[in-house]
Amino acid sequence: xxxxxxxxxxxxxxxxxxxxxxxxxxxxxxxxxxxxxxxxxxxxxxxxxxxxxxxxxxxxxxxxxxxxxxxxxxxxxxxxxxxxxxxxxxxxxxxxxxxxxxxxxxxxxxxxxxxxxxxxxxxxxxxxxxxxxxxxxxxxxxxxxxxxxxxxxxxxxxxxxxxxxxxxxxxxxxxxxxxxxxxxxxxxxxxxxxxxxxxxxxxxxxxxxxxxxxxxxxxxxxxxxxxxxxxxxxxxxxxxxxxxxxxxxxxxxxxxxxxxxxxxxxxxxxxxxxxxxxxxxxxxxxxxxxxxxxxxxxxxxxxxxxxxxxxxxxxxxxxxxxxxxxxxxxxxxxxxxxxxxxxxxxxxxxxxxxxxxxxxxxxxxxxxxxxxxxxxxxxxxxxxxxxxxxxxxxxxxxxxxxxxxxxxxxxxxxxxxxxxxxxxxxxxxxxxxxxxxxxxxxxxxxxxxxxxxxxxxxxxxxxxxxxxxxxxxxxxxxxxxxxxxxxxxxxxxxxxxxxxxxxxxxxxxxxxxxxxxxxxxxxxxxxxxxxxxxxxxxxxxxxxxxxxxxxxxxxxxxxxxxxxxxxxxxxxxxxxxxxxxxxxxxxxxxxxxxxxxxxxxxxxxxxxxxxxxx
Numbered sequence: 310x311x312x313x314x315x316x317x318x319x320x321x322x323x324x325x326x327x328x329x330x331x332x333x334x335x336x337x338x339x340x341x342x343x344x345x346x347x348x349x350x351x352x353x354x355x356x357x358x359x360x361x362x363x364x365x366x367x368x369x370x371x372x373x374x375x376x377x378x379x380x381x382x383x384x385x386x387x388x389x390x391x392x393x394x395x396x397x398x399x400x401x402x403x404x405x406x407x408x409x410x411x412x413x414x415x416x417x418x419x420x421x422x423x424x425x426x427x428x429x430x431x432x433x434x435x436x437x438x439x440x441x442x443x444x445x446x447x448x449x450x451x452x453x454x455x456x457x458x459x460x461x462x463x464x465x466x467x468x469x470x471x472x473x474x475x476x477x478x479x480x481x482x483x484x485x486x487x488x489x490x491x492x493x494x495x496x497x498x499x500x501x502x503x504x505x506x507x508x509x510x511x512x513x514x515x516x517x518x519x520x521x522x523x524x525x526x527x528x529x530x531x532x533x534x535x536x537x538x539x540x541x542x543x544x545x546x547x548x549x550x551x552x553x554x555x556x557x558x559x560x561x562x563x564x565x566x567x568x569x570x571x572x573x574x575x576x577x578x579x580x581x582x583x584x585x586x587x588x589x590x591x592x593x594x595x596x597x598x599x600x601x602x603x604x605x606x607x608x609x610x611x612x613x614x615x616x617x618x619x620x621x622x623x624x625x626x627x628x629x630x631x632x633x634x635x636x637x638x639x640x641x642x643x644x645x646x647x648x649x650x651x652x653x654x655x656x657x658x659x660x661x662x663x664x665x666x667x668x669x670x671x672x673x674x675x676x677x678x679x680x681x682x683x684x685x686x687x688x689x690x691x692x693x694x695x696x697x698x699x700x701x702x703x704x705x706x707x708x709x710x711x712x713x714x715x716x717x718x719x720x721x722x723x724x725x726x727x728x729x730x731x732x733x734x735x736x737x738x739x740x741x742x743x744x745x746x747x748x749x750x751x752x753x754x755x756x757x758x759x760x761x762x763x764x765x766x767x768x769x770x771x772x773x774x775x776x777x778x779x780x781x782x783x784x785x786x787x788x789x790x791x792x793x794x795x796x797x798x799x800x801x802x803x804x805x806x807x808x809x810x811x812x813x814x815x816x817x818x819x820x821x822x823x824x825x826x827x828x829x830x831x832x833x834x835x836x837x838x839x840x841x842x843x844x845x846x847x848x849x850x851x852x853x854x855x856x857x858x859x860x861x862x863x864x865x866x867x868x869x870x871x872x873x874x875x876x877x878x879x880x881x882x883x884x885x886x887x888x889x890x891x892x893x894x895x896x897x898x899x900x901x902x903x904x905x906x907x908x909x910x911x912x913x914x915x916x917x918x919x920x921x922x923x
Contacts, residue, residue, distance in 0.1 A: 341418075341421055341422060341425065343371075343479060343488060344468055344488070344489060345485065345488035345489045345491070347371065347375055347422055347426075347465055347468060348365060348371065348377070348489050348492050349492045349496070350422070351365075351375070351377040351418070351422075351465070352492070352493065352496055353496070354418065354419075354463075355377060355379035356496070358379060358381025358382045358383070358460075358461065359381050359382050360379035360380050360503065361380055361502075361503055361504065361524065362379070362380050362503070362504040362505075362506075363377065363378070363379045363504070363506075364377070364378045364506040364508070365378075365489070365493060365505070365506070365507050366378075366509075366510045366516065367486070367489055367507075367508075367509060367510065367511075368509070368510050368511045368512075369482050369511055370479075370481070370484070370485030370486045371485055372467075372469075372476070372485065373466060373467060374464070374465070374466055375464075375468070376462065376463070376464045376465070376510075377461075377463045378461075379460045379461055379462075381460050381461060382434060382435070382460075383432045383433045383434040383435065383437075383459065383461050384430075384432040384434055384440075385432075385434045385437045385440070386437070386438070386440035386452050388432075388434075389430060389440055389441075389442040389452050390442065390449065390452065392430065393419050393420055393442065393444055393449060394420060395417065395420045422465055422468075423444035423447060423449070424447040424471065425446075425468065425469050425470070425475070426445075426466065426467055426468045426471070427443070427444075427445040427465070427466040427467050427470065428444050428445070428465050428466075429441060429442070429444075429463075429464045430442050430443075430461065430462070430463050430464075431455045432462070433455075433457045433458070433459060433461075435459075439454070439455045440452050440454060440455055441453050441455035445471075446470070447471070482511075486509060486519070489507070490507060490519055490520055493505055493507045493520055494520065494540050494541075495586040497520075497536065497540060498533070498537065498540065498581075498586075499581050499586060501524075501533050501535070501536040502525065502532065503524065504522065504524040505520065505521070505522040506518060506520070506521050506522075507519045507520040521539070522536060522539050522540060523539070530551050530553075533564060533613065534546045534549075534564065537549075537564065537613060541577065544570070545564075545566055545611055546564070548566050548570040549564035549565060549566045549567070549570075549611075549612075549613075550564065550566070550567065550657055551563075551564060552565050552612075552614060552650065552653055554648070554649035554652070555645075556644065556645040556648075557638070557641050558618060558619065558622070559616060559617070559622070559641055559642055559645055560617040560618070561614060561617075561646060562614070562617065563581075563613045563614035563615050564612065565599075565611075565613075565614065565650055565653060565654075566610065566612060567657060567660060567661065567899065568600060568603040568610070568897070568900045569900050569904070569905075570611060571600075571604055571608040571609060571611065572609045572610075573607070573608065573609070575609045576609075577612075578596060578609065578611065579612070579613045579614070580593070580596070580615075580616075581614065581615040581616070582615070582616045582618075582623055582625070582634050583615075583618065583620065583623070584615060585625060585634075587632055588632050588633065589632075589633050589634055590633075591636070591639055591643060592614075592642075592643075594643070595643040596610060596614070596646060596650070597610070598855050599646060599647045599651055599654075600650065600654070601855060601859055601862070602768075602859075602866070602902065603897055603900055603902075603904055604904040612650075614646065616642060616645075618642075621637075622637045622638065623635065654897060655897060657896075658893065658895070658896060658897075658898065658899070659892045659898040659907075659908075660899050661899035661900065661906045661907070661908060661909075729890075731751055732890065732893060733750070733893050734748055734750065734755050734757070734890075734892060734893055734908065735748040735750035735751070735754070735755055735889070736748055736886060736889075737882055737885035737886045738754075740759075743878060743880075744760065744876040744877065745757065745758060745759065746759055746880070746885045746889070748885075748889055752912055752913055753910060753912040753914075753915070753916065754911055754913075754916070755889075755909070755910050755911075756908060756909045757888070757892075757907060757908040758907055759874050759888065760874055760875060760876045761906075761907045762888060762892055762898065762901070762907040762908065763873035763874040763888060764866075764869050764870050764902060765869075765895070765897060765898050765901050765902060765907060766873070766888075766891050766892065766895050766898060767869035767873045768865060768866055768869035768902050769895050769896060769897065769898070770869075771869055772862075775865070779810065779812075780810070780812035780830075780831065781812060781829070781830040782812040782813075782828065782830060783812075783827060783828055783829070783830040784826065785825065785826060785827065785828065788824045788825060788826050789824070789825040789838070790818055790822055790823070790824055790825075791823045791824075791825060791841050792822050793821045793822070793823060793841070794821050795820065797821065797845050798817065798820075798821045798822070800845065800848055801815060801823060801841060801845060801848070802815065802817060802823070804844075808844075808857060811829060811857045811858055811861060812827065812829030812830065812831075812861070813825070813828055813829060813840075813857055814826040823841065825837040829857070829860075831861055831865070832860060840856075840857070843856045866902040870902070892908075
């Protein structure tokens, strides 16, 4: 404790003005964290220039070369030195820092890159001659004539050569290459009308194409769906729901996947604000809340969502890399995302993702035990007829067994059976192991987990009753007093009305004290202090709290689990069919309360492939 502080010197420190090169290197430390950061800045510049096609080439994970070529508006010879000057930009005039409609606006990227690497810009504006300028370690060369048809080519070599200490913090070439691909992928999702090509030219030459996204035509959802197919594969697009909602001047568009198409990590969550890729905790929290009671805690939803609003209602200048934003009305933005997702998921009804059946077929398909049988080696038709005749007694036994599953004709006419087979989940044919319902559809069969399906049906019924009748509150004989800071108490009291609708009644008790008068009856005995602090944590972090509702939903989920059809219970055909019809008209019945599928559908063509009949 007695050691002299290293910040205290015997002499008064002298204030110095840093030179331009030092200022740009410091700025580069904030703006350019790694090669992917440089790619992001350069590609965003190309998009701001109105480019329709952008090609990015890199070598050694971007450490030795990054080259971005675009067909945008270009720059004149007079523009080039200004483009490399700090805080020089064509995108804003400086009079209004809130009305920002472009990716870039600070004028920091190019001078920062020129301070830590060898940068060369070749550009040609319409009606002007092409010109080039180079800068290395902050030293700018004069503008020279160049050859270029249209647009701009930015070539960045030897990143961080002027600040070698930064090179030690870079990861392997493979990791840096993946980060570059992720950046291009996100920007390509935001701009389906722009073509992107990403090449790895390590070793010279044309290199190999790492990513290609051609220009997509059509309306918003068609173009986005096709772009996502090329970027992250068809599974997401096949199992995603279109999102298009608006509230108080903020619009949400995009695609959100079904709950049964969930991921083990947040690898397919792509969020945008006015087309700008962001990683904002408010938006991530809202996305999670939208899937709150259809996913377990260890699963993550998949979505590509874009919030569109007036630029003056969102501040994009709160993070050096512009990765975070701040909304003027965060509650409106969050509420829009949550309500839009829940509405879309409810509209999906009993639908489950197609990947469930694909995984089922993969699990059922076994490796061939012997050599492949070609057509010329198959038994003749005469041999097959003889084999079928030998199996005739077995056919009679199968007919007798199937009669035990089918009700008598007078009880359920054949016409009715054919009618319910046309329903999405078909007609119940059997129950296996007193747990799985086998139903026949027009195009295949459906296997239903009776307990998981009925659990979701009961849960949705309990939620409807709660919405209609409210949450019953239990008055405390002696109110519980919770001491908080005055700021926290005010924050909680601002949400007192919303909490009251969930059965939690709070009142001011002087200073920072809160009196808890009532708690939700369904929760039983509650530690009011711990509950309020949990709610406060969410309010501070996200601006809203779902903690109380999630706890009530968890209780309803447990109640539905205990009140549903148990595994091992024999069900009559009419009970099984009634369960199938209830599933078809109940929202979210394609997954149980924990996000697992309640049924698997197998097409007849898939079943025939399993038996080699195709």
